[in-house]
Amino acid sequence: MIATFGIAENATAFDFSIFVDPEDNYIDASAFLARGGFVPVPVIITEPAVDGGFGIIGQFIGTPTAPGRQPSRTMIGISRTGNGSTAGGVLHSGNMRDGTIRYKYGAGVADMTIPIFPFGLDQSVDYSNKNVAAFANARMRLGESDFWAGPRFVYRKTDLSIGEDADLGPVATQVRDYINNLFDSQQYIALGASLHYDTRNNPISPTEGINGSLRYDIYDDAFGSDANFKIGQAVLTSFSSFGDDWTFGIMNKYKWTDGNNPFFTSPHVDLRGVQSGRYSGDAAYSAEAEIRKQFTDRWAGVVFGGYGETYVSDSKLYEPADDIWTYGLGVRYKLARKIGLDVGLDVAKGPEESIFYIQFGHAWGRAMD
Template identity: 75%
Template sequence: MSIVRGLACFTIASIALISELTFAAPAKAFDFSIFVDPEDNYIDASAFLARGGFVPVPVIITEPAVDGGFGVIGQFVGTPQGPGDQPPRTMIGLARTGNGSTAGGIMRSGNLREGDVRYKMGLGKANMTVPIFPFGLDQSIDYSNKNLATFASARMRLGDSDFWAGPRLVYRRTDLSLGADAELGPIASRVRDVINDLFDSKQYVALGASLHYDTRNNPISPTNGINAVFKYDLYDDAFGSDADFGIGQFAVASFTEFGDEWSFGVLSKYKWTSGDNPFFTSPSVDLRGVQSGRYAGDAAYSTEIQLRKQITDRWAAVAFGGYGETRVTDSRLYEAEDDIWTYGAGVRYRLARQIGLDVGLDLAMGPEDSIFYIQFGHAWGREMD
């Protein structure tokens, strides 16, 4: 637990330093008491966030494919309007890896019409060198992708129910490269032949829709309730897209509390593509302990379970395990994979009691690597919406 306490202290110290340098008057010392909860005297960021502050979250990149790296995400989290409501949030992030890849972006989510409309939008730019694992081989091939992407989505509550629905818009421009043939081995040259038509600058534009069901007791770090999300994006030349294809995803996260100390969660996700989708949009197994994009295909399924034990009002421990597989129908680049198992454990600290925000560390073991993760909110936050 001392590691996560150190993370919390580092976060608080970063907040205090940035705030003092940015907002405080030169003659007035920063008041650190704003980071102490008067109810239990523990480190807490609730009061600071309530007055418009932000939490800088360090991002430690541990994947060996990009030679490690580091980044920072500034999280501006507001106070939710009511119990179970999503708090307004703005995230600004920058990252750089050991192989020279860079990425940055901004995302905003919030509520309108007294919480009956929820929206999310983002803009990001990246110059990434990342691996693919073609033809079912263990050997990876690196490719570079200069990528500019933006998206926007909104959903409205259907009557007085827990169902939500709304439109989506996605735009991305890519500039792909794989290197000169003289510098490539036979496997990379084979990959080049397969994806040669993608090397020119391309743009992909999609219109989509989503359907949501949400009964979580806390949208940031839930311990009870269900969050189900169905999304489908259609890329078509009628919208200005250089390729016609579809991407669909269905994810269900379920949480059940057992008494005051135990909570059990299950996340299952299935993602698929149809049509002439570029290889870098292919679904991949998404589990803690699996390198991003390591197992990809025309469809990917993954499920993960997590058991949480609340040790004190502030501290909790988690243990988790997962399984994944991919399916391939007509891909020239990927082969189907199954029996992908992962497991791991972590600790959590309740950094902002009033909005239910946890931070923590996980160590996950997969088929190839052991990977550390810094968590801000729930580990499944990207899949929940």
Template identity: 30%
Template sequence: MKILKSNKSKCSLFLLLCISLSCFAATEPQEKPEKKEESLFIDEQDGDFDVSKFLASKQGFLPVPIIITGPTFGYGLGVNALFLHGSLQGKKSKNGHYIPPGLSGVVAAGTENGTRFAAAYHLGFYLDGDLRSTTFIGAPNANMDFGTKFGDVNLNFEGYAAYQELKYRVLNSQLFAGFNYTYMQVETKSTDGGEIVDDLFSRFGDNTYAGLAAVLEYDTRDSIFTPNKGVYAKGVIDFYNQDVGSDSNFVNYRLKAFYFKPVSEKFILGFRTEFQTISGEDKAPVFMTPSIVLRGISNSQYIGQSALVAEIEGRYEVAHRHWAVGFTGSGRAYGDYSSAGKTSFSDAKWHSSYGVGYRYELARKFKLLAGIDIAKSETDTAFYITVGSAWNAFY
């Protein structure tokens, strides 16, 4: 993969709306397309373009195009063949909790650097929404550049992965507790070669990584798409051990927290922090190594045994349905096998990025905004197509 050193591509509002339509409009024909099709995309309150009624009416098959940007894998395309078990609008439980619809799907994607990926998944909600299940199986063939003290090193990862998570609601609260199990059979190869690469990372070749994790998740956001208020927090302790099928023994600790606060009716502030660290007698595989994940920075550019990231984002409604976005963040990667060599937190360098963006309110009833972000760091300028929040709450 070639890290994007200068990417100054711009998207117009017209292009954004075309992309938005393509992402949501492809589905099975309606019984009365001549009248239903027109009304499904106009909001009855303001007469503007809106896909709330369309999304609320959808059941069954819904193909969604995937557009990949950013410096980690380069440009790419894919498709998510999604099947909805019920309406995308979801429903309320007996205790008043929102129950999302069950989802099943198949995903396939590829990028310009030769990365290919295919997967199948299922998200299930049972026992009146109190039990949540996530099932995933995938086959990646990924090419990634990793920053090291000797310069960038290109690696290829090919194999398959399976994942199962179960979480149960605690005492009718917004807290869920559970576990997940991950199993990966991955062949790791260096496309650059050299003994230096072997010394920096975990052993190459065909290896099995299996982990059993304890999970706590707390969520009071007013929307899973583009929140205006609330808290999301998730903590995971993942034990990779020979007793559960792994070739390597290590523990992966992950913690993330998002906080959204409406300063006024038109101005929303968001705060994000994430921390990851790995300990144990063996090194984790390099694709699992903690790294600085920020817009404008390749996900594998700054890695270490531990990584800490903080980010702030402001969103202001400059006109009805039109929002301007500004964001900045910084992070440190440190410890053994870091990009800067073995270093402590106090000695590690902060790496930062900043940027601006635009959002259009695509679905008022779902609080779904979509648009573009342009981000700059000390090494890259990159753009992203963003649907919903730019912060990942799904892993």
């Protein structure tokens, strides 16, 4: 199919057949991405506390130069919610020196109104967070092993508040005073390190292998940070195939803090079906299992379930929570066969509500690194 854009005499013809895989005649973005194109990914925000919302992310993915090597990837996105919150940013990841060094960096700005759930109550309190953030990390392969290690850098400047004129109850008033008195406008700067182990057969939509990471960030006034604290995170994911068309995956994630960390950096349960930040504390554990059935070369289905809990020792805002169970199902389509990229839709049920997600790559992509 041929379409012509523009009215000029030398208008350029665009061949839409580039989106068709000649091997099976299915829609496929491999050739388009190899030419430097991008895939627009819609972001549908279902969080009721921000009155829903919508965003768009342009995903530029390069073709790996060798099998199993991570492709270069650039993401540019913007979003807006029903309560007027806005956010935008850019992220890039790639590799160098024949794939022995991997790196990632990004920056973003946001003006968000976000709920927190203090003191273990179901009542949420909305706070305003004007945020500018940037990060960078790199890791080098250790010899010929599957281990990688390297440094990390994190920068964040925030302006937090709850309006003095808001009609608040006693709980919200206490939270407002805590935020306004302690956290006003501050910057947080961290230096850290990470250790990784990676044997996945595909870094975007894996079906075999293990991915593990351990990272530790130190925020200190010696680096220019307005608060001294530490944040650590350990993640282990595993994928294994059985039968001809089945894959089993499991993800375990534990995140903890130590010191005078601002509440918005507190670890939270990270599961499909749970609102981000709904269950927070000084530490949080999340586990999720997924079974995938490949119906055809292009189409697959997934079912999944998860468990989470939080731990509290010094927090002034949060209470511990456990027995947080989730479950759901989804569908996948292989959008770019040559790089193994899946896209799809998940519907997940948590303790409070059902949430649906548009997936680009694996659902655990943010946890894996």
